[in-house]
Amino acid sequence: MRMNRHTGLALLFIGFGAMILASRMGLHIGHHVMSFLFPAALVGLGFVGMKNGRTFIGAALILIGGGVLLGKMSGVFAILIAVGLICYGFSLLRGKSAC
Template sequence: MRLNRNSGLALALIAFGVMILLSKMGLHMGHIMSYLFPVALIGLGYLGLRNDRTIIGLILIAIGSLVLIVKLSGVIAIIVAIGLIVYGISSLKRKSRAY
């Protein structure tokens, strides 16, 4: 079997399919699958854009991005909270120097 660009994509799709089947049969891969599927949608959307399938590519990228943002919302909330704390502390330090 000779490997080229298309066979690499085929092997990746087979691997994703096997992981989905294993997950559905109860052999969970942890939280990897819940993040892998939206990333795969974004990747397939990008491939659609590169192959002049603009509408389907944009739809897949939009759906994958929304799902990934929802999955990462806890991490995003923590980052925003840390940013607010740092901004508040720096704001207090600036006001104390003025007096």
């Protein structure tokens, strides 16, 4: 197989397609990955729409996709805030930067 600039994108599409088919057949291999893929695709399509002059539709897609991604990533944000609070608490106790 010759590697060119489309090989990586093709392999990515094949992988996502396989995960979609597996989830439709009852195998939930990539369920969490696929739940992030659709909102990320909306954001990406919004950027493409804005680049092509469709600012209203592009902005709407970015807002919808970004809102869904923000909701899905709230657990990650909570963990990051907790780690930040712990580091800040240790730095207050020690009197210097802990993290």
